[in-house]
Amino acid sequence: MNVLTEISSADKAQILIEALPYIQKFSGKIVVVKYGGSTISAEADRDGIDPVILDIIWLKQVGLLPVVVHGGGKAITKLLNRLGHQAQFVDGLRVTDEPTMEVVEMVLGGQVNKQLVAAFGAAGCAAVGLTGVDGNLLQVQKKHHASGDLGLVGEVTNVQTEVLQALLASGFIPVIAPIGVDEAGTRYNVNADSAAGAIAGALQAEKLILLTDVPGILKNGVVLSEVTAAQIDDLIADGTVSGGMVPKVEACLEALRYGARHVHILNGNERHALLLEVFTKNGIGTLVQGGEPTA
Numbered sequence: 140m141n142v143l144t145e146i147s148s149a150d151k152a153q154i155l156i157e158a159l160p161y162i163q164k165f166s167g168k169i170v171v172v173k174y175g176g177s178t179i180s181a182e183a184d185r186d187g188i189d190p191v192i193l194d195i196i197w198l199k200q201v202g203l204l205p206v207v208v209h210g211g212g213k214a215i216t217k218l219l220n221r222l223g224h225q226a227q228f229v230d231g232l233r234v235t236d237e238p239t240m241e242v243v244e245m246v247l248g249g250q251v252n253k254q255l256v257a258a259f260g261a262a263g264c265a266a267v268g269l270t271g272v273d274g275n276l277l278q279v280q281k282k283h284h285a286s287g288d289l290g291l292v293g294e295v296t297n298v299q300t301e302v303l304q305a306l307l308a309s310g311f312i313p314v315i316a317p318i319g320v321d322e323a324g325t326r327y328n329v330n331a332d333s334a335a336g337a338i339a340g341a342l343q344a345e346k347l348i349l350l351t352d353v354p355g356i357l358k359n360g361v362v363l364s365e366v367t368a369a370q371i372d373d374l375i376a377d378g379t380v381s382g383g384m385v386p387k388v389e390a391c392l393e394a395l396r397y398g399a400r401h402v403h404i405l406n407g408n409e410r411h412a413l414l415l416e417v418f419t420k421n422g423i424g425t426l427v428q429g430g431e432p433t434a
């Protein structure tokens with residue numbers, strides 16, 4: 140199947156005209172895309188092809204090296220509820236006891252990961268699904284949190300990128316479920332934004348793009364097109380940034396600290412958001428900067 144037939148002619152022409160300089164600029168560069176549970180298309184496992192997946196394939200076809208890290212928080216909560224369990228979150232992180240971890244591993248490593256890999260395959264693009272346990276990719280330790288015990292929630296201590304380099308060198312798109320492993324072999328639930336940030340840093344990615352269900356970091360209903368680390372501290376302190384946005388902005392800063400070059404938060408539900416970010420002059424969404432904003 141030709142991916143470009145899925146994009147309307149008008150959109151395609153517009154995208155191509157603007158994209159040409161950026162295609163050259165980013166050729167061979169790694170772009171880590173975090174695809175969240177609130178934006179993963181409900182259509183993906185039915186007939187229609189998920190438009191975000193088409194955009195990711197577009198990136199690959201013009202020479203970039205996409206790496207996908209996915210969430211699936213909503214799907215985890217749905218299955219937990221069906222099993223009669225309540226989901227509990229502290230500062231955007233799921234409190235993960237052992238039965239919850241079983242569900243997390245089934246949903247992220249199984250259902251969601253395979254749904255996405257199958258969708259890439261259906262669009263004619265070879266993707267390989269893995270969790271952070273495979274190839275010792277995401278090494279973690281138990282996360283200690285000021286507000287209490289979160290159970291089997293892991294924080295990434297090291298990323299072993301060999302398996303990703305091998306997949307990229309062989310032309311595959313890696314699709315990663317955020318499950319980590321500690322030295323003793325215990326598996327942990329890792330927030331998908333944190334996993335994506337750590338992976339983007341370790342790969343020295345050209346871009347980390349966090350897709351979510353809002354058009355960027357909002358303040359009084361307006362998207363901030365650019366924020367710095369210092370501004371983020373203030374936004375968290377005054378409650379502007381809360382809930383799931385907290386691990387997201389922390390992941391952005393971590394990615395920048397460890398070597399990712401550019402970090403963006405944008406709305407995955409917006410049509411061709413990824414292409415608009417990568418291939419237009421001003422991009423879209425919020426650009427997160429490690430230092431002070433540029434003029």
Ligand SMILES: Nc1ncnc2c1ncn2[C@@H]1O[C@H](COP(=O)(O)OP(=O)(O)O)[C@@H](O)[C@H]1O
Pocket residue numbers: 175176177178210212231332350351352353355356357358379380381382383384385387
């Ligand atoms: N300042 C903010 N700007 C935008 N979204 C925010 C902000 N503070 C909190 N949020 C919340 O963060 C959510 C995104 O985080 P989350 O639900 O974890 O997304 P995802 O599932 O895509 O990772 C938004 O839908 C919004 O409710």
Ligand SMILES: CC(=O)N[C@@H](CCC(=O)OP(=O)(O)O)C(=O)O
Pocket residue numbers: 174175176177209210211212213215231232233243292293317328329330331332383
């Ligand atoms: C520790 C923790 O909170 N892990 C997340 C992992 C999935 C995730 O992050 O999914 P989204 O990106 O769709 O929110 C969870 O259990 O929901």
